Amino acid sequence: MSLVDKVEENKANIISLLQETGREGIDGLVGWLEQSDYFTAPASSRPDFHGCHEGGLAEHSLNVYQLFRGKVAMYGLEVGDDEMAIAALLHDLCKVNTYKPNVLKSGKVSEAKPYVVKDEMPLGHGEKSVMMAGKHIELTPNEALLMRWHMAQFDGAWEVYEHKVAKSCPAVYAFQFSDHEASKYVDAKVVR
Template identity: 40%
Template sequence: MTNKERFIEIYKSKIHREGSDKLLEFLMSRNSDFFEAPASARFHGSYEGGLLEHSLNVYDCLQDYLLRERVQQTYQLSYSEESIAIVALLHDLCKINCYKKGTRNVKENGQWIQVPTYEYHDTLPYGHGEKSVYMISGYMRLKREEAFAIRYHMGFSGSEDARNVGAAFEMFPLAFALSTADMEATYFIEGKKQNL
């Protein structure tokens, strides 16, 4: 099964909210490069399909985090399969149509050569997490905790006021769980892949 097939299977089997079908239509349309886009210009997932792969990695990491005994018994965190799929699979929609193929010069063996790269060009500079919430909300309604989870999924590594991040994590534990899953996918799963 390809990553695209897996994404669509999870999406269709877990997300049934009104408008979700229209959002999937958009993701699959030629107006969106979600399935081909990189996850970043130079870091994790900086290759074709990186955004899709990252979204699936975050989904797997979030599921694993929420299955931990301490998370379930001590923290008593429990979320629907739909909420888990929504926040994990859609948290980085803000990156759709933002990366353009280009080249950059690098020195290799004393010679300058051009290598392929991605350049970031955002035509809707609405922020990161907030832009994803905005884009999703154009198709379907998010629960408050889902919206905060997506908005603050960058955690303390984003440019947000640290007090707001801490308050969001306290008030909406799904935000902390998603941020943890995002960091695990970025730095452990995808970081290792890039360094091989």
């Protein structure tokens, strides 16, 4: 399948998963996603990181969704179908409209680092995703907690909040592992 076809297929899947939630405001959110670079953006700026290619962010989000669904079923976690879709597909909204091509003086895009990040709203990783989704839909406590804390130990505040978060949202570890597994094993080949 060509890259263009893959991007279109992922886009169609994501839109239908979001629409199936029936959440109030979801059409507005989908409309905003379509106008943004969500479906074409990469998931990272370097090829030795995950999803550093056109459509990498959407592909990663779908991979997290699939992995998380499996873990929710395996461990009998209490997370609704709508919550799984919304948390997984929107957890990295903070990356939308932030990756720009890293054009060198020669006029060519750098192979070592094809993108640079220009974040106009550096609110924090999960925090920004929660804020951006919250402009369109009302998030459930599960969704907000999963999205906010998906970076686990890579977020300095996790150590302080872990106990409380795990009590309020026992699925948080399954979500963090899904994000990590997707980025390390599923999204792209491990170069290093």
